[in-house]
Amino acid sequence: xxxxxxxxxxxxxxxxxxxxxxxxxxxxxxxxxxxxxxxxxxxxxxxxxxxxxxxxxxxxxxxxxxxxxxxxxxxxxxxxxxxxxxxxxxxxxxxxxxxxxxxxxxxxxxxxxxxxxxxxxxxxxxxxxxxxxxxxxxxxxxxxxxxxxxxxxxxxxxxxxxxxxxxxxxxxxxxxxxxxxxxxxxxxxxxxxxxxxxxxxxxxxxxxxxxxxxxxxxxxxxxxxxxxxxxxxxxxxxxxxxxxxxxxxxxxxxxxxxxxxxxxxxxxxxxxxxxxxxxxxxxxxxxxxxxxxxxxxxxxxxxxxxxxxxxxxxxxxxxxxxxxxxxxxxxxxxxxxxxxxxxxxxxxxxxxxxxxxxxxxxxxxxxxxxxxxxxxxxxxxxxxxxxxxxxxxxxxxxxxxx
Amino acid sequence: xxxxxxxxxxxxxxxxxxxxxxxxxxxxxxxxxxxxxxxxxxxxxxxxxxxxxxxxxxxxxxxxxxxxxxxxxxxxxxxxxxxxx
Numbered sequence: 001x002x003x004x005x006x007x008x009x010x011x012x013x014x015x016x017x018x019x020x021x022x023x024x025x026x027x028x029x030x031x032x033x034x035x036x037x038x039x040x041x042x043x044x045x046x047x048x049x050x051x052x053x054x055x056x057x058x059x060x061x062x063x064x065x066x067x068x069x070x071x072x073x074x075x076x077x078x079x080x081x082x083x084x085x086x087x088x089x090x091x092x093x094x095x096x097x098x099x100x101x102x103x104x105x106x107x108x109x110x111x112x113x114x115x116x117x118x119x120x121x122x123x124x125x126x127x128x129x130x131x132x133x134x135x136x137x138x139x140x141x142x143x144x145x146x147x148x149x150x151x152x153x154x155x156x157x158x159x160x161x162x163x164x165x166x167x168x169x170x171x172x173x174x175x176x177x178x179x180x181x182x183x184x185x186x187x188x189x190x191x192x193x194x195x196x197x198x199x200x201x202x203x204x205x206x207x208x209x210x211x212x213x214x215x216x217x218x219x220x221x222x223x224x225x226x227x228x229x230x231x232x233x234x235x236x237x238x239x240x241x242x243x244x245x246x247x248x249x250x251x252x253x254x255x256x257x258x259x260x261x262x263x264x265x266x267x268x269x270x271x272x273x274x275x276x277x278x279x280x281x282x283x284x285x286x287x288x289x290x291x292x293x294x295x296x297x298x299x300x301x302x303x304x305x306x307x308x309x310x311x312x313x314x315x316x317x318x319x320x321x322x323x324x325x326x327x328x329x330x331x332x333x334x335x336x337x338x339x340x341x342x343x344x345x346x347x348x349x350x351x352x353x354x355x356x357x358x359x360x361x362x363x364x365x366x367x368x369x370x371x372x373x374x375x376x377x378x379x380x381x382x383x384x385x386x387x388x389x390x391x392x393x394x395x396x397x398x399x400x401x402x
Numbered sequence: 403x404x405x406x407x408x409x410x411x412x413x414x415x416x417x418x419x420x421x422x423x424x425x426x427x428x429x430x431x432x433x434x435x436x437x438x439x440x441x442x443x444x445x446x447x448x449x450x451x452x453x454x455x456x457x458x459x460x461x462x463x464x465x466x467x468x469x470x471x472x473x474x475x476x477x478x479x480x481x482x483x484x485x486x487x
Contacts, residue, residue: 045454203441203445204441204459205441205444205457205458205459205460206458206459206460208460219460219461220458220460220461221458221460261438262438263437263438264436264437264438298460299460299461300437300460
């Protein structure tokens with residue numbers, strides 16, 4: 001089995017347009033959530049979100065590209081450029097033939113659906129742009145990354161709602177560990193912050209009108225975000241041989257299905273994913289210093305997740321730190337695990353634990369060290385990243401300092 | 403149909419029961435309506451009466467809308483309908 005390391009990271013999200021900007025915001029406990037700005041927002045009951053601001057796609061992509069790139073693809077390509085530049089990899093010959101792209105997204109080109117439905121239903125038009133389908137398809141982002149960087153190996157898109165990115169990164173990890181691929185571009189993106197995207201979520205009545213406050217007794221629900229997180233996963237020996245800078249090692253993962261309810265999470269499903277990741281990584285529970293929580297800020301998630309952590313870690317649950325960075329960047333749905341992996345990398349590399357901001361009052365059912373409101377310096381060597389999706393599909397990754 | 407009868411009809415449909423089996427004393431739990439069923443019922447009631455019900459599924463007990471039993475729900479709806487007209 002090959003060891004797998006991360007040699008490149010890129011992002012764009014409500015906290016910043018790069019990894020350093022995002023780290024700085026996480027260290028400062030800055031909130032990227034604010035008033036949403038897009039057409040018809042006044043008709044929404046929920047008007048806040050972690051929207052990416054100051055992103056001028058028109059200057060970055062040419063006219064032809066703009067007709068093919070939905071916002072989720074634009075985010076993906078922006079983050080992929082950073083990640084692949086940092087890794088310093090170029091894909092030629094056998095390396096290109098065996099390396100691929102596995103990305104996660106829940107909705108794909110949601111705003112392309114939204115704009116074109118509006119055009120035909122509301123505006124009564126009878127013709128849409130010829131590229132609507134290749135623009136909105138869930139695999140569009142993965143395909144454009146593949147084309148841009150000559151990645152010709154196994155490439156596809158995983159869609160498991162809020163666990164999409166973690167499932168995608170688990171696949172990429174597995175491909176390198178098994179020797180199938182020397183390197184993989186992986187992660188995920190989401191862009192649902194448009195009228196139809198938010199309106200659909202409103203229906204479930206789990207969205208907060210004011211803030212995302214995971215684990216706080218005063219929590220009022222989840223807040224959506226948008227953006228992308230993209231990484232280069234690479235065979236450790238391959239990375240070492242070429243003298244690449246290693247950000248951290250991916251040491252294991254597990255996936256599980258609750259097989260119980262389409263929206264309510266299960267403690268057993270979450271616990272099986274966490275304990276499975278520990279077993280796959282061959283580590284003891286007490287080695288884990290930090291967990292990046294799924295931590296959506298809904299009562300259902302937060303209570304279930306904390307109970308699952310207590311079950312898996314026993315007395316060590318009171319010693320480890322667990323935080324939800326969704327409080328800062330919002331819930332990126334299919335892209336969330338990817339952006340949250342950055343908090344794991346920051347913990348391992350910089351020894352800084354990102355806080356759970358917006359925390360007001362302890363919830364007895366979430367009685368763990370949730371790193372409230374302020375980032376903390378801590379030396380941790382092993383971390384987990386949790387993602388528990390609607391549909392009961394769970395994926396947990398384990399990472400280690402190198 | 404009165405507001406009361408309409409609300410009971412909606413709840414009965416959600417619970418797959420005959421409206422005569424739904425009383426004002428029934429709780430949603432008695433009727434076998436789970437959280438997702440409740441969200442669906444609230445939606446159906448909003449559509450029926452063209453009102454907006456202040457209900458947050460995260461913490462139903464913290465909402466400004468009493469769902470402790472069918473009678474409380476009917477009273478809440480009647481108030482909202484009256485406020486609207």
